[in-house]
Amino acid sequence: MKNAELLQKKSDKTEKAEIRKEKKSLYEIFTEYKTVIYSSVFFAAGLLCGALLYKNCRTDALDEIIKTAAGNDFLNLFINNLGFYFLVFALTVLLGICLVGFPIINAVPLIIGVQAGLEIAYYYLNFGFKGFGYCILMIAPFVSSFLTVIVYTVSLSSELSRKIYDLTIGKKDTAEKIEYKKYMKKYLLYAIMIVIVALVNSGITAALSGIITIG
Numbered sequence: 071m072k073n074a075e076l077l078q079k080k081s082d083k084t085e086k087a088e089i090r091k092e093k094k095s096l097y098e099i100f101t102e103y104k105t106v107i108y109s110s111v112f113f114a115a116g117l118l119c120g121a122l123l124y125k126n127c128r129t130d131a132l133d134e135i136i137k138t139a140a141g142n143d144f145l146n147l148f149i150n151n152l153g154f155y156f157l158v159f160a161l162t163v164l165l166g167i168c169l170v171g172f173p174i175i176n177a178v179p180l181i182i183g184v185q186a187g188l189e190i191a192y193y194y195l196n197f198g199f200k201g202f203g204y205c206i207l208m209i210a211p212f213v214s215s216f217l218t219v220i221v222y223t224v225s226l227s228s229e230l231s232r233k234i235y236d237l238t239i240g241k242k243d244t245a246e247k248i249e250y251k252k253y254m255k256k257y258l259l260y261a262i263m264i265v266i267v268a269l270v271n272s273g274i275t276a277a278l279s280g281i282i283t284i285g
Contacts, residue, residue, distance in 0.1 A: 108176035116183015124191035142279035147272035166227025
């Protein structure tokens with residue numbers, strides 16, 4: 071009987087220990103998802119900056135630029151989208167191969183936020199709730215898709231930049247050989263995904279331009 075009780079107590083202690091191991095501290099959760107958290111914060115800040123920028127610097131020229139970029143011609147849409155997407159992607163990659171890129175890489179989504187904030191402010195201030203609804207249907211899904219790819223790229227670039235930094239300053243205890251081929255393969259994959267997002271964005275926007283209209 072005593073042996074059975076002892077075994078039960080040991081079993082309970084083991085289960086409690088396993089539960090404690092499974093429970094992560096807030097710091098561990100933050101460390102694991104810091105790229106997503108930082109990217110979300112900077113993107114939100116960019117949205118606010120873009121909206122305020124449009125509101126305070128609203129001109130006919132700025133309206134014309136936004137209107138032209140959001141035209142209904144597939145080829146023009148694709149060129150505009152791909153140009154902007156690859157500009158942000160190239161910046162993220164360049165920071166990844168930079169010695170001190172890792173402290174500022176997480177701020178890259180700020181650029182996406184500013185661009186999205188300008189567009190949202192344009193449609194909302196000019197067309198009211200109809201414009202806001204247009205943004206939810208025609209802009210938000212593609213911004214989210216592009217942002218997701220960039221967050222993965224930011225995470226990869228941050229890791230690469232950190233390794234380059236450790237190797238350069240001679241941290242023997244943390245430095246490890248960098249497998250550049252592995253990083254290049256992932257960068258290539260993300261580049262292909264960006265092209266796909268640009269194609270889908272341009273194709274759907276051009277196809278629905280005659281159905282979903284504004285203004």
